[in-house]
Amino acid sequence: MSRSQFDELPQVYEDMFDLDWRVQLEMHSVLSLIGDVTGKSVLDIGCGSGVYSRRLNELGADRVVGFDASEQMLAHASRIEETKRQGIEYVDEPPLSDPGSFDLAIGVYVLPYAENYSELVDLCSIAGRTLRPGGRFLTLPINPDYDPRAEYYTPYGLRMLDTEPRADASRVRLELRFGRYQEDVIARYWTRPTLERALHAAGFDSIDWPPYRVSAQGISDRGEQYWRPYLDCPHAALIDCRKS
Ligand SMILES: C[S@@+](CC[C@H](N)C(=O)[O-])C[C@H]1O[C@@H](n2cnc3c(N)ncnc32)[C@H](O)[C@@H]1O
Numbered sequence: 001m002s003r004s005q006f007d008e009l010p011q012v013y014e015d016m017f018d019l020d021w022r023v024q025l026e027m028h029s030v031l032s033l034i035g036d037v038t039g040k041s042v043l044d045i046g047c048g049s050g051v052y053s054r055r056l057n058e059l060g061a062d063r064v065v066g067f068d069a070s071e072q073m074l075a076h077a078s079r080i081e082e083t084k085r086q087g088i089e090y091v092d093e094p095p096l097s098d099p100g101s102f103d104l105a106i107g108v109y110v111l112p113y114a115e116n117y118s119e120l121v122d123l124c125s126i127a128g129r130t131l132r133p134g135g136r137f138l139t140l141p142i143n144p145d146y147d148p149r150a151e152y153y154t155p156y157g158l159r160m161l162d163t164e165p166r167a168d169a170s171r172v173r174l175e176l177r178f179g180r181y182q183e184d185v186i187a188r189y190w191t192r193p194t195l196e197r198a199l200h201a202a203g204f205d206s207i208d209w210p211p212y213r214v215s216a217q218g219i220s221d222r223g224e225q226y227w228r229p230y231l232d233c234p235h236a237a238l239i240d241c242r243k244s
Contacts, residue, residue: 004069005185006048010076012181014049019178021156024218025230027055030106030138033210033240037061040103043095043130045123045139046110050077050088056106057086064088065095065102067126094126102130107139109236112187116169117198120190124202131243137204142172143237144192150175153235155226160235168194195239204241212238 006013016022030052038060044053047066050073057064066088068074077090095101105127114120127137142160150159157178163171166189174185190198192209199207212234214227 004071004073006068006070007072009183009185010049010070010073012176012183013073014051014076015179015181016157016176017051019157020218020222021230024215024221025212025227026108026140026236027052028215028218029210029212029238030108030140031055031059032213033138033238034104034106034136037104041065041101043067043102043105043127045094045105045107045126046113047077047090048073048108050080050090052106052108053077053088053090054080054084054086057088066090067094068092094130096126096129099129100132100135103132103135105131105135105137107137109140109187111139111141111190111195112172114169114190115188117194120194120198121201124198124204128202128204128243133243135243137199137239137241137243139239139241140236141195141239142187142189143234144190144195145233146235147233152229152233156230156235158235162189167191199239199241203243205244207239207241210238210240 037056039062041063042056042061044066047053047068050066053064053066074090081088114123150161159175161173163173170189172187172189174187176183196207
């Protein structure tokens, strides 16, 4: 496996789930959209430290496979699996030899790391090829209309900076600023038509962009006002699509 900018970041991504934004808004929205996973087989594309994979297993998924390109992310997720023994499979190659065997695929913040259109289609096609007909893919790219003011997202633990004019595959610096962490990641911006074109090319026909919702816990802990700016203009979009 080649070196990845994520190899140094497993603990950062693990600890990011201390942020209310990730748990009470993003994860709450994703899991609410997914609904009941009991008995389902799920592929977590770009599983990172494995937080979603573990949660989906705890919620009753029958089979969870976490796929990631970063050796260190997989090592971190596998170490937790050795302790918890949930039966999650972590793999460094997409399970393409199992076509049509998954009910659900998620790709949380993985599409922003495709560096060109062909890689974007390849990532979407992992879901397209491994899902059964009618299977669902939930994915979170950078919001094509995210707020251009770098400070807009600081209340949630991050800053976003266009490092070049916005266009397909243009670089965006994501500055993770929370707890003791100050880490930067370079992500790629994709326009809405290009994201939809890539998803269509990967075999998805119905493509929805549902809104986020905050959990009752999130509202009671932080108040409506805290969430308003993010809900008005999230840094990432939520895409929910189905395989034809
Ligand atoms: C921003 S992290 C998100 C991790 C996790 N999904 C989460 O929500 O915390 C992006 C992850 O995608 C992985 N990744 C990036 N490009 C990938 C690719 N082409 N194939 C598989 N994984 C990839 C990275 O190694 C990294 O772990």
